[in-house]
Amino acid sequence: MEPLSLGLLVAVMTIVVLFSGVSVASGLLIVSAGFLLVFDGMRSLELMPEIFFGKLNSFALLSIPMFIIMGAAISSTRAGADLYEALERWLTRVPGGLVMSNLGACALFSAMSGSSPATCAAIGKMGIPEMRKRGYPDEVASGSIAAGGTLGILIPPSVTMIVYGIATETSIGRLFLSGVMPGLMLVGLFMAWSIFQTWRFGSPEVLAQRSYTLKQKLEILPRVIPFIIIIIGVLYAMYGGIATPSETAAVGALMCLVIAMVIYKLWSPKKLWTILSDSTRESVMILFIIGAAGVFSYMLSSLYITQSIAAWISDLDVNRWVLMGIVNLFLLVAGFFLPPVAVILMAAPILLPIILAADFDPYWFAVILTINMEIGLISPPVGLNLYVINSIAPDIPLKKILMGSLPYVGCMVLAIVILCFFPGIVTWLPDLVMGPV
Template sequence: MSALTIGLLIFVVTVAVLATGIPIAFGLGAVALLFMVAFDGWSSINFVPETIFAGLSDFTLVSLPMFIIMGAAVASSRAGSDLYEALSRWLHRVPGSLVISNIGACALFSALTGSSPATCAAIGKMGIPEMRKRGYDADLATGAIAAGGTLGILIPPSITMILYGIASETSIGRLFLAGVLPGLMLTGLFMAWALFISWKRGTVLVDADRIYSMKEKFELLPRLLPFIAVIVGVVYALYGGIATPSEAAGVGAALCLAMVVVIYRVWRPMDLWAILRDGLRESGMLMLIMGTSILFGYMMSSLQVTQSVAQAIGEMHANRWLILAAVNLLLLVAGMFLPPAAIILMTTPILMPVITAAGFDPIWFGVVLTINMELGLITPPVGLNLFVINGITPDVRLPTILKGAFPFMLCMVVAILILCVVPEIATWLPKALMG
């Protein structure tokens, strides 16, 4: 049996196993063990512990639980509502101001938490009822929050970027910088669509029923200072030559915990325990997925599947943009069924030789891949953000949420096309600051 045939068989079995609803870590581990034993014999089991623990011994992985705790701390406070209220007061005269305010709040909140579901829940609980009360259609109100929440995996610090950096052996610091301008660009595209559709539907003046004084506008600005302090602290530690990404993540976690204790009075032992418990639970889940994904990648490599796929694509002599289109289609389909972490850890070892052979910058491709992962978060049947929004607004049907999110999906596709035409949007900042 050829390596490509084995690869196709692995793909079919993996999809079938994961379709049963089994936890992803256990599913990937079971498939890896099955094919290792089937093709290499029972002796291959001896390599399992060594492979998993060697893969998880990377010092960079220390940053994962730190960034997760950072997000859990912010999500446990009233930070999301403060962001939303401050932005809405300043933008209330702009057409579609409430939607734009919510998207801006999602961008800032998700940049701190790095979690799309947490952003959707925190901003959506306050923003969606307010938008609907002010006359915005349910599809626009819910779709904007579902899409805005995805910005958390592109705007740094991003857990998705960390996983891609580890899997592709590229600089996490450069990846963080590469996500800044594309993240701002995508936020701008979301806001532009919100402004246009609000104007078209005639919901231009619904936010102008109250005039905020300058005092009212400025009184909430001090509440934004802690967010700015946390971001500046992490960025300075990371790019000022003071700390590695792992140490900078520790700085961010410490600053966020201090912020919620001092400013938001989240100081009770049970509150702090909830933050640490949630951080530990999510970290453990990611580590399990990473460990079994590493084993899955080892199995693919030992059976020559990875090498054969890369060689077959290289021998096609196809236009590199056709190759990129095929890769994006693969990622989009995978994103409909799997979470971003699993996709990145499963596909990066296979795709990196193809991408580099086609002459694409791995840092730039990390941004394109991340935007593709954002698409998956609002694409059925497993669009996680869609179900989060449906959970906090049960009276809005899932098709309505999907209808509102669809234009924002097109914005993501436009962002990928813009990055293909002007890759410097992703590559300029890392080169300018890090050489």
């Protein structure tokens, strides 16, 4: 069978298997084993364990469970609520300040946890009831938190960026820096839309302002500043040449645990055990997908599917931007059905040679890919953040949450367009700190 026809068959079978309800990792292993057995014989099956564990034999992978522990420690405390309350006190006189407070808290919490669902849950538990109480429409209250939560996979430290770096063998430190300016740009676009929404829905209830004294504004800061210091310290250690990303992640995880115990009195062994057990569960899930994706990539390469697809796309007589448009459409559709980690591990090794051949920067592409994955987090049928918000506020129909998040999807699409015209937004900071590639 021709490699391209075989590739189409692999794609169809992968979709069928994943939609059968099995886990992503198990589905990739089943498809890989089946095609290797049929088209390459038993010899290839003998290599599967070696490939699986070989993919996990990387020191860089240590940063994944460490950053997950860092996020879990923060998520188990009132840090999200304190962030929200601090920003709400300082932005109370700004039109739309409550929504902006939630978005700002999402951005800061994302930088500490690196997790979109955790950000939605932590900020949403405080922000959604407060916005509804002040008279904001349900769509605005739920949609802003759902969208703000997506920043967790773009603003560093991001587990998604780590996975991309491992899958494509690119610098994780440079990837982190590449996400900073686009992340801030997205926060700005989200806030701009929030101000417009507040003006559009403007009513006495929505525009009502609470008054806080300077003392009240300052008294909340000691509970927030330590976590911000950790973020700055982690980034300084990484880019100051003091430690590798994995070592920095380990120190950051330890410091977050210490702060959670000292500031938030998280002394209970049961609670600490919950943090570690939940982190272990999530880490194993991600690492299992990484190992399975390594086997899947080997199967595609062994059957010459990857090479044939790359050659076919390279031979297409189309403008490089048309090619990028096709790639974006593919990523967008894939993000509707699969989690970001799975899409990156399956697609990045195939797409990267094509991107490089079209003279696009791999770090710029990482940001474009990540924003596409952000859109998938608030788009059905998977739309993980939509369901997290629905679990926080079950009386808000899923349809309203979706309608509230759609304008932020437009902001993300606009961000992709802006980055296409001004790629320097991505590359400026990495080049400044680490030098040109």
